[in-house]
Amino acid sequence: MKQNTDNPAAAAEEPNRVVKDRARKKYKEGFVTDIESYTIPPGLDEDTIRLISAKKDEPQWLLDYRLDAFRKWQNMQQPEWAKLNIPPIDFQAISYYSSPNANKENAPKSLDEVDPKLLETYDKLGVPLHERERLAGVAVDAVFDSVSVGTTFKAELEQVGVIFSSFSEAVQDHPELIKQYLGSVVPASDNYFAALNAAVFSDGSFVYIPKGVRCPMELSTYFRINAINTGQFERTLIVAEAGSYVSYLEGCTAPMRDENQLHAAVVELVAMDDAKIKYSTVQNWYPGDEDGKGGIYNFVTKRGNCLGKNSKISWTQVETGSAITWKYPSCVLRGDHSSGEFYSVALTNNHQQADTGTKMIHLGKNTKSTVISKGISVGKSQNAYRGLVRVAKKADHARNFTQCDSLLIGKSCGAHTFPYTESANMTAKLEHEATTSKISEDQLNYCLQRGITEEDAISLIVDGFCKEVFKELPMEFAVEAKALLDISLEGAIG
Amino acid sequence: MLKIDQVVANAGDKEILKGLNLTVKPGEVHAIMGPNGAGKSTLGNLLAGMPHVELTSGSVEYMGKNLLELEPEERAAEGVFLAFQYPVEIPGVNNMYFLRTALNSQRKYRGEEPMDSAQFLRMVKQKIKDLNMRDDLLKRPVNVGFSGGEKKRNEVFQMGVLEPKLAILDETDSGLDIDALKIVADGVNQLRSPDRSFIIITHYQRLLDHIQPDYVHVLADGKIVKSGDKGLALELEEQGYGWLNE
Numbered sequence: 001m002k003q004n005t006d007n008p009a010a011a012a013e014e015p016n017r018v019v020k021d022r023a024r025k026k027y028k029e030g031f032v033t034d035i036e037s038y039t040i041p042p043g044l045d046e047d048t049i050r051l052i053s054a055k056k057d058e059p060q061w062l063l064d065y066r067l068d069a070f071r072k073w074q075n076m077q078q079p080e081w082a083k084l085n086i087p088p089i090d091f092q093a094i095s096y097y098s099s100p101n102a103n104k105e106n107a108p109k110s111l112d113e114v115d116p117k118l119l120e121t122y123d124k125l126g127v128p129l130h131e132r133e134r135l136a137g138v139a140v141d142a143v144f145d146s147v148s149v150g151t152t153f154k155a156e157l158e159q160v161g162v163i164f165s166s167f168s169e170a171v172q173d174h175p176e177l178i179k180q181y182l183g184s185v186v187p188a189s190d191n192y193f194a195a196l197n198a199a200v201f202s203d204g205s206f207v208y209i210p211k212g213v214r215c216p217m218e219l220s221t222y223f224r225i226n227a228i229n230t231g232q233f234e235r236t237l238i239v240a241e242a243g244s245y246v247s248y249l250e251g252c253t254a255p256m257r258d259e260n261q262l263h264a265a266v267v268e269l270v271a272m273d274d275a276k277i278k279y280s281t282v283q284n285w286y287p288g289d290e291d292g293k294g295g296i297y298n299f300v301t302k303r304g305n306c307l308g309k310n311s312k313i314s315w316t317q318v319e320t321g322s323a324i325t326w327k328y329p330s331c332v333l334r335g336d337h338s339s340g341e342f343y344s345v346a347l348t349n350n351h352q353q354a355d356t357g358t359k360m361i362h363l364g365k366n367t368k369s370t371v372i373s374k375g376i377s378v379g380k381s382q383n384a385y386r387g388l389v390r391v392a393k394k395a396d397h398a399r400n401f402t403q404c405d406s407l408l409i410g411k412s413c414g415a416h417t418f419p420y421t422e423s424a425n426m427t428a429k430l431e432h433e434a435t436t437s438k439i440s441e442d443q444l445n446y447c448l449q450r451g452i453t454e455e456d457a458i459s460l461i462v463d464g465f466c467k468e469v470f471k472e473l474p475m476e477f478a479v480e481a482k483a484l485l486d487i488s489l490e491g492a493i494g
Numbered sequence: 495m496l497k498i499d500q501v502v503a504n505a506g507d508k509e510i511l512k513g514l515n516l517t518v519k520p521g522e523v524h525a526i527m528g529p530n531g532a533g534k535s536t537l538g539n540l541l542a543g544m545p546h547v548e549l550t551s552g553s554v555e556y557m558g559k560n561l562l563e564l565e566p567e568e569r570a571a572e573g574v575f576l577a578f579q580y581p582v583e584i585p586g587v588n589n590m591y592f593l594r595t596a597l598n599s600q601r602k603y604r605g606e607e608p609m610d611s612a613q614f615l616r617m618v619k620q621k622i623k624d625l626n627m628r629d630d631l632l633k634r635p636v637n638v639g640f641s642g643g644e645k646k647r648n649e650v651f652q653m654g655v656l657e658p659k660l661a662i663l664d665e666t667d668s669g670l671d672i673d674a675l676k677i678v679a680d681g682v683n684q685l686r687s688p689d690r691s692f693i694i695i696t697h698y699q700r701l702l703d704h705i706q707p708d709y710v711h712v713l714a715d716g717k718i719v720k721s722g723d724k725g726l727a728l729e730l731e732e733q734g735y736g737w738l739n740e
């Protein structure tokens with residue numbers, strides 16, 4: 001089944017208003033932190049990988065894992081099936097490791113030892129790390145280029161047995177857990193970008209929730225790319241033991257630069273019996289300018305393994321950034337009665353391209369999945385939903401509900417839906433709904449007549465369109481996500 | 495309050511209003527009746543600044559201003575309200591949130607302080623009560639899944655909250671049951687005041703049993719062809735529009 005809606009609204013009218021010039025709000029996270037950093041020269045070969053591994057003082061098995069992944073990657077091809085126009089990437093022109101100097105030798109032991117410039121950076125981004133200004137109830141791991149600069153509330157979390165640390169630290173402190181789970185959900189050979197990540201990954205977060213523990217606060221990682229010509233290859237691993245619960249959030253930003261920068265991450269989630277993981281993303285990587293210059297290539301593999309009975313993994317994403325997004329957070333529903341959810345808002349403006357969606361793989365009996373995708377295309381952007389629902393032979397009574405809605409604003413953008421289903425079991429019940437609409441002139445006029453300005457009206461209508469997804473986000477992030485959409489919608493009219 | 499002078503206007507590319515005159519003073523209620531396609535909605539759309547209606551000649555003065563020079567949202571903030579013949583649905587947008595955004599945009603235009611959510615909630619709850627409407631109207635998304643009658647009631651509720659100076663009701667009584675008709679009429683009557691005016695477009699005399707108009711006009715073929723008092727509506731009800739041509 002394939003359905004391709006090439007902007008049916010193209011011929012119809014634009015919102016009927018006089019062109020207004022408006023001072024465009026800038027991408028406010030687009031600043032550069034002026035900090036001395038240690039960056040390895042561009043280029044990628046086995047020595048690069050040895051160097052990264054040595055920098056992190058890694059055990060031999062991990063170096064072997066990386067080298068093995070690298071050799072696999074060398075024999076793989078960049079995927080071309082997505083509805084994306086990806087300019088050739090010169091992997092030898094990228095630097096694979098950059099760390100602020102302060103972190104060169106030893107990572108700071110506590111946040112007090114962190115370079116004030118870094119702390120200032122996170123202040124400016126609205127994620128203060130100092131004790132007195134921290135967001136209440138949210139623990140943060142702050143990743144700056146290739147390293148974690150600090151993690152808040154560590155001690156408080158340790159008291160209940162929750163491990164929340166940078167990936168590099170976890171390799172040192174909990175090697176047995178890393179060894180057990182690294183690559184268990186996304187094998188190095190999974191795909192081209194996952195293999196690259198497995199070879200060169202630098203930092204990310206590790207979360208471990210012990211049996212029966214409900215994590216007492218939201219955990220979050222803030223990813224920041226700062227250095228020029230570097231890629232960010234983070235690795236995140238979350239393990240939720242039987243009966244545990246965790247809500248995890250990630251946010252990401254980068255400076256405005258004319259060059260494209262590569263971000264290729266891997267996220268793996270594991271949920272045991274009755275465990276629940278709620279994973280939310282507010283993705284705001286620099287999208288490039290109005291002419292399509294610059295911006296992040298966001299090529300990410302995210303997958304959750306519902307290993308235990310009755311386990312649940314829920315992905316919620318609000319994607320407004322990046323020049324190109326290639327991302328399909330997925331769930332493997334292995335445990336009987338397990339469930340997977342995917343809630344997504346993807347907004348593209350100007351020349352942005354997004355090919356995003358999910359895979360729900362039903363292996364266990366009575367497994368259930370829900371997919372709600374909202375694509376919003378503005379300007380000259382292209383926005384595709386790509387989804388796969390697969391039901392294995394033994395997955396009796398699997399159920400899926402998929403709804404993908406596209407909203408078009410303007411006449412030069414495109415929305416596309418590629419929903420695939422493969423079912424090997426007669427008892428499966430799969431439902432799919434799809435709509436494509438544009439902000440109707442009648443809706444806009446109705447708002448105007450009530451005194452609402454055109455800009456506010458569009459934001460109101462878009463917000464309404466995304467409602468089902470926003471309500472899945474933790475409160476503070478729903479507010480942030482909404483504000484982000486408003487900024488990204490700038491220039492949508494006139 | 496409002497002076498419509500020799501207005502000629504197109505809807506789409508057809509001339510619909512063909513030299514229309516109408517003067518409305520503060521506090522007055524004018525009923526406009528007339529056959530289908532006469533141009534009644536076109537007149538409402540022209541006043542509210544809705545697209546596809548274009549002035550060819552003539553003028554409209556509203557509270558000393560050239561109304562047609564203002565943007566639609568500016569007209570709203572200046573007190574012009576149009577209850578639509580076919581209200582639009584806005585999925586996912588809570589009715590109360592919509593109205594608060596509208597009210598605060600209008601207040602901002604007028605240089606007034608925004609109303610905070612607590613104040614607003616109190617005010618809105620009171621209005622709902624006064625208007626004899628159900629609370630769930632507030633929580634539901636704007637007009638989504640509303641019955642025809644509920645949509646019309648919602649228009650009247652919005653009018654009550656926004657407290658316009660000139661309210662134009664375009665067939666707000668069409669498709670209403672008897673109780674709903676009374677609710678709508680009450681909504682108008684409660685708002686009646688010496689400095690607020692109404693233009694009520696209707697096909698039925700029965701609404702005018704509940705809302706006593708000061709004037710009744712017949713709009714036919716783009717012009718006001720006859721004006722009178724309430725008695726005119728009764729005559730029309732009995733005899734239709736045909737006799738006007740004789």
Ligand SMILES: Nc1ncnc2c1ncn2[C@@H]1O[C@H](COP(=O)(O)OP(=O)(O)OP(=O)(O)O)[C@@H](O)[C@H]1O
Pocket residue numbers: 505506507508510528529530531532533534535536537546579
């Ligand atoms: N956008 C438009 N494009 C073309 N013609 C239009 C447009 N809007 C209105 N018209 C035409 O103008 C004429 C007057 O329409 P209008 O809606 O004003 O009538 P009305 O008096 O309100 O009728 P009714 O009692 O049926 O509501 C009709 O013939 C209608 O088809």
Ligand SMILES: [Mg+2]
Pocket residue numbers: 534535536579664665
């Ligand atoms: Mg009409």
